[in-house]
Amino acid sequence: MTQSGPEAATLPLDSIVRGDCIEVMEGLPESSVDLIFADPPYNLQLKGDLHRPEGSRVDAVDDDWDRFASFETYDAFTRAWLKAARRVLKPDGAIWVIGSYHNIFRVGASLQDAGYWILNDVVWRKTNPMPNFRGKRLTNAHETLIWAAKSEKSRYTFNYDALKALNEGTQMRSDWTLPICSGHERLKGADGHKAHPTQKPQSLLHRVLVGSTDPGDVVLDPFFGTGTTGTVAKMLGRRFIGIEREQAYIDAAEERLSRVRPYEKAALCVSQGKRSEPRVPFGTLVERGLLRPGETLVNSKGVMAKIRADGTLCSDKLTGSIHQVGAAIDGAPSCNGWTYWSFIRDGQRVPIDSLRQQIRAELI
Amino acid sequence: MTQSGPEAATLPLDSIVRGDCIEVMEGLPESSVDLIFADPPYNLQLKGDLHRPEGSRVDAVDDDWDRFASFETYDAFTRAWLKAARRVLKPDGAIWVIGSYHNIFRVGASLQDAGYWILNDVVWRKTNPMPNFRGKRLTNAHETLIWAAKSEKSRYTFNYDALKALNEGTQMRSDWTLPICSGHERLKGADGHKAHPTQKPQSLLHRVLVGSTDPGDVVLDPFFGTGTTGTVAKMLGRRFIGIEREQAYIDAAEERLSRVRPYEKAALCVSQGKRSEPRVPFGTLVERGLLRPGETLVNSKGVMAKIRADGTLCSDKLTGSIHQVGAAIDGAPSCNGWTYWSFIRDGQRVPIDSLRQQIRAELI
DNA sequence: ACGACTACTGAATCTCATC
DNA sequence: GGATGAGATTCAGTAGTCG
Numbered sequence: 001m002t003q004s005g006p007e008a009a010t011l012p013l014d015s016i017v018r019g020d021c022i023e024v025m026e027g028l029p030e031s032s033v034d035l036i037f038a039d040p041p042y043n044l045q046l047k048g049d050l051h052r053p054e055g056s057r058v059d060a061v062d063d064d065w066d067r068f069a070s071f072e073t074y075d076a077f078t079r080a081w082l083k084a085a086r087r088v089l090k091p092d093g094a095i096w097v098i099g100s101y102h103n104i105f106r107v108g109a110s111l112q113d114a115g116y117w118i119l120n121d122v123v124w125r126k127t128n129p130m131p132n133f134r135g136k137r138l139t140n141a142h143e144t145l146i147w148a149a150k151s152e153k154s155r156y157t158f159n160y161d162a163l164k165a166l167n168e169g170t171q172m173r174s175d176w177t178l179p180i181c182s183g184h185e186r187l188k189g190a191d192g193h194k195a196h197p198t199q200k201p202q203s204l205l206h207r208v209l210v211g212s213t214d215p216g217d218v219v220l221d222p223f224f225g226t227g228t229t230g231t232v233a234k235m236l237g238r239r240f241i242g243i244e245r246e247q248a249y250i251d252a253a254e255e256r257l258s259r260v261r262p263y264e265k266a267a268l269c270v271s272q273g274k275r276s277e278p279r280v281p282f283g284t285l286v287e288r289g290l291l292r293p294g295e296t297l298v299n300s301k302g303v304m305a306k307i308r309a310d311g312t313l314c315s316d317k318l319t320g321s322i323h324q325v326g327a328a329i330d331g332a333p334s335c336n337g338w339t340y341w342s343f344i345r346d347g348q349r350v351p352i353d354s355l356r357q358q359i360r361a362e363l364i
Numbered sequence: 365m366t367q368s369g370p371e372a373a374t375l376p377l378d379s380i381v382r383g384d385c386i387e388v389m390e391g392l393p394e395s396s397v398d399l400i401f402a403d404p405p406y407n408l409q410l411k412g413d414l415h416r417p418e419g420s421r422v423d424a425v426d427d428d429w430d431r432f433a434s435f436e437t438y439d440a441f442t443r444a445w446l447k448a449a450r451r452v453l454k455p456d457g458a459i460w461v462i463g464s465y466h467n468i469f470r471v472g473a474s475l476q477d478a479g480y481w482i483l484n485d486v487v488w489r490k491t492n493p494m495p496n497f498r499g500k501r502l503t504n505a506h507e508t509l510i511w512a513a514k515s516e517k518s519r520y521t522f523n524y525d526a527l528k529a530l531n532e533g534t535q536m537r538s539d540w541t542l543p544i545c546s547g548h549e550r551l552k553g554a555d556g557h558k559a560h561p562t563q564k565p566q567s568l569l570h571r572v573l574v575g576s577t578d579p580g581d582v583v584l585d586p587f588f589g590t591g592t593t594g595t596v597a598k599m600l601g602r603r604f605i606g607i608e609r610e611q612a613y614i615d616a617a618e619e620r621l622s623r624v625r626p627y628e629k630a631a632l633c634v635s636q637g638k639r640s641e642p643r644v645p646f647g648t649l650v651e652r653g654l655l656r657p658g659e660t661l662v663n664s665k666g667v668m669a670k671i672r673a674d675g676t677l678c679s680d681k682l683t684g685s686i687h688q689v690g691a692a693i694d695g696a697p698s699c700n701g702w703t704y705w706s707f708i709r710d711g712q713r714v715p716i717d718s719l720r721q722q723i724r725a726e727l728i
Numbered sequence: 729a730c731g732a733c734t735a736c737t738g739a740a741t742c743t744c745a746t747c
Numbered sequence: 748g749g750a751t752g753a754g755a756t757t758c759a760g761t762a763g764t765c766g
Contacts, residue, residue: 071476101485101510105476108469112435118741120502121465123487125539127726132535135524138484138575141537144508146465155744160499160756162674166647169685170758171496173505175489175539178651179726185653203651210673236673263673267657270674271683273499274755275743281753323753332419336754409741416737417756425739464739490738495757498742503758507739544738547761562739 011218014234016242016250021222024243025084033088033241034157034217036095037208037229039200040081042074042103071106078103078110081222086114086150088220094119094156096208098145098200108146116148119156123175124204128182147212156212162270163211172211178203187226187252195252196226205232213238215268227253234260237268278363280356282322282337283311290355297322297341298349303329305341313341322352375582378598380606380614385586388607389448397452397605398521398581400459401572401593403564404445405430406467407438416497425561429609435470442467442474445586450478450514452584458483458520460572462509462564472510480512483520487539488568492546511576520576527575536575542567551590551616559616560590569596577602591617598624644720646686646701647675654719661686661705662713667693669705677705686716 011032017024085095095116097107112118122145129141149156163172178201185202187195205228213219215237221229224242226249233240234257244250285291286307293309305315305325313325320328322337338356342349375396381388408430414422432438449459459480463471476482486509493505513520527536542565549566551559569592577583579601585593588606590613597604598621608614649655650671657673669679669689677689684692686701702720706713 067476067479071473101472101482104485105469105472105510108465109473112469118465120504121468121508122502123489123506123539125487125489129537135535136522138486138511138527139535139537140484142487142539144485146469147502152741158500159674163502165674165676165685166645166651168643168645168647168675171499171503173493173503175487175506202653203648206651206673263656264658266678267670267672270672271676279745279753321753330419333413333415333421334752334754335419336756338754406739407741408739410739411741414740414742415756420736422740422742423737430739464741466739466741490759492738492759494738494740495759496740496742497756498740499756500742501740504740543760546738546759550738550761558737 012241013218013239014230014241016224016227016230016244016253018244018247018250020245021243022081022084025081025088025220025222028088028241030087031090031093032218033220034090034093035209035213035219036085036089036093037205037219037221038081038085038095038097039198039221039223039225040078040097040099040103040107041223042099074103075106075110078107079114082107082110082114082116085220085222086116089150091150092154092156094147094149094154094212096145096147096212098124098143100140100143104144104146111146111148115151117150117152117154119147119149119158120174121146125175125177127177127179129180145208157214157217159211159214159270161273163207165271166207166210172207176204176207178207181228187256189248189252196249199226200228202228202232202235205229206236209233209236209238210270215265224253225249227256230257231260235263237262237265277360280359281311282352284359285352285355286311288359290358291343291352295343297343297352299326299329299340299342305329313337376605377582377603378594378605380588380591380594380608380617382608382611382614384609385607386445386448389445389452389584389586392452392605394451395454395457396582397584398454398457399573399577399583400449400453400457401569401583401585402445402449402459402461403562403585403587403589404442404461404463404467404471405432405587406464406562407432408464408466414497422494422497423558423561427561438467439470439474442471443478446471446474446478446480449584449586450480453514455514456518456520458511458513458518458576460509460511460576462488462507464504464507468508468510475510475512479515481514481516481518482510482512483522484511484538485509486511489539489541491541491543493544509572521578521581523575523578527571530571530574536571540568540571542571545592551620553612553616560613563590564592566592566596566599569593570600573597573600573602588617589613591620594621595624599627601626642724644723645675646716648723649716649719650675652723654722655707655716659707661707661716663690663693663704663706669693 099107124143126141129139132139181199181201189195209232218239219233220241222243224244230240230242291307293307295307296304298304305313308314313322315325318325318328322341323335326335326337326340338353341352408425410424461471488507490505496503545563545565553559573596582603583597584605586607588608594604594606655671657671659671660668662668669677672678677686679689682689682692686705687699690699690701690704702717705716
């Protein structure tokens with residue numbers, strides 16, 4: 001456990017902190033943040049002087065050493081900020097990091113070495129990438145995001161049903177097709193030039209935050225830039241913390257954030273699956289008289305079982321819960337009894353799950 | 365310079381060498397191979413069984429060759445084979461490595477450390493990936509390939525125009541959409557079971573070899589398996605060398621190769637093609653800011669519904685997709701939400717389908 | 729011949745509350 | 748903290764059978 005001074009006791013919510021992200025994160029309380037979104041620099045300093053993390057200059061002797069020293073420096077930087085980030089994450093927190101082939105392999109390996117648990121790598125397919133002008137390589141049409149939990153045991157947030165809804169009813173895949181940030185969304189400086197070289201599109205953050213946070217969650221961006229993370233977080237009713245070194249980016253981000261109008265609260269309520277609904281023991285249906293002890297249930301193949309007064313089933317072979325008996329009949333490892341069994345009304349098979357729906361409706 | 369004995373002076377062209385790939389590559393003459401394609405073990409780290417919702421068991425990759433004690437062990441293995449591979453590459457040679465998020469970050473970092481020069485990372489988007497059965501993560505719908513030259517100074521082979529032609533006249537991008545290997549292409553053993561758990565599709569190798577080799581080039585595959593690399597190399601008039609440890613895989617590959625008929629020289633640029641109208645989820649319009657969560661849609665009779673952040677609609681009665689809510693309002697069995705709903709701009713009703721057209725235009 | 733229908737499959741780090 | 752048991756969870760495609 002780290003001793004935290006009083007200055008570390010509170011989170012600077014919905015604001016931008018100026019400074020080096022490692023130092024600033026070390027000053028934040030540990031286990032306090034739900035999600036981190038990071039777009040780190042990937043300048044590998046392949047040209048010019050090289051410096052070790054502590055500042056000394058590397059005396060490059062040949063190409064191999066030059067390259068190695070450069071990667072070593074970048075790795076040290078990566079390990080340092082990932083360690084500081086992991087400390088401020090809640091135990092069930094998660095991180096997203098975005099990068100290109102220049103740096104993402106080093107970041108991914110460092111994530112694994114630091115104890116993060118990779119959940120998916122996600123490909124952002126750009127609909128409108130910059131072409132390869134010289135025709136010497138493939139058009140670099142994507143970037144890679146890594147989604148990782150703080151640890152293997154983290155029970156991370158994943159709004160499966162919301163993302164499935166965003167994808168019109170089929171599971172969200174690990175490849176996302178979205179345009180780059182351009183047009184009105186792209187921030188311009190006073191000179192009309194783009195305010196930040198690598199501004200990310202809001203659509204990308206929308207999908208990240210809808211999928212891996214809930215309203216009210218705290219989202220930290222240690223490389224805030226011009227504040228796309230904060231902008232989308234504010235729109236979606238999440239809290240944000242931004243860390244940025246350059247005052248010019250902070251100024252642009254502050255101005256941008258001041259113009260953001262959050263969505264209505266009702267619109268933030270997102271599709272939920274059955275997992276979020278209250279549990280209803282099967283015995284409740286018997287207690288309430290929706291099913292009678294002695295009544296017969298059937299599965300889709302016509303196999304029958306009798307209901308007993310305590311809410312267990314009794315078939316030829318076995319007695320047990322609706323799940324256990326269903327699994328035993330099919331020789332399956334498990335079974336959802338709610339969708340497996342039906343009762344008979346007016347000669348028709350009616351799924352018992354409809355009775356559970358009835359009970360749940362009463363509970364509201 | 366390494367002293368090469370006479371036994372190392374010749375290349376075992378168009379044949380499979382049985383043995384450990386590191387030892388075998390160390391026995392090959394240095395600077396003798398044009399391209400390496402490597403599909404190393406992914407180190408999946410699977411734990412228990414996984415079952416599909418209907419109860420069947422997923423046939424997982426649990427082979428001995430994919431088990432490593434730790435990341436350190438895996439890294440040592442990776443560094444060793446990458447070093448041996450780099451020695452046999454010609455100065456202008458290149459390498460392709462394929463992997464998933466389990467291993468690709470470690471492989472990519474090791475490639476960079478070993479002095480290879482990354483040219484592109486390429487995403488193989490699977491049209492038909494295995495779903496995520498438990499709904500706990502995104503569907504793992506892609507794998508990653510890294511294309512790297514032996515060194516920064518290598519003048520590597522890149523057939524820009526051939527790939528452009530394969531891509532119907534526009535530059536080949538870094539994301540490739542191809543189906544997984546199934547059906548008749550998938551090799552089966554005598555028992556009818558798949559001969560290799562991770563056989564790659566020939567279409568993938570086709571694109572790799574057309575793009576980065578010339579006819580007559582020597583292609584080495586240190587993890588030959590059932591020989592997809594050799595098969596496509598032979599079809600395309602390239603020479604191949606396969607290295608494989610398991611005799612069962614070698615037997616299957618030999619038989620497969622014996623059936624391969626090389627293409628006629630004129631027939632190299634074929635295949636590919638199918639391109640239908642891309643599906644656009646309604647949620648995409650929300651993510652991209654074309655419609656706001658909280659905004660109201662209307663049908664032709666003026667009935668209204670509100671948009672939520674995940675792209676679902678919320679009316680008086682019902683919450684669901686644009687199609688579901690439209691159907692419910694009309695009491696119809698189904699409904700095309702795209703033509704059913706309009707949004708309001710400047711007091712005018714505008715069909716949401718016009719926004720879909722806009723997105724589709726970007727996707728082409 | 730063709731359509732309807734069933735069965736099967738793919739590199740997968742795939743649960744969680746309660747006792 | 749480990750064991751137990753409820754119960755939630757799938758997409759695109761191929762191949763084969765039957766009518």
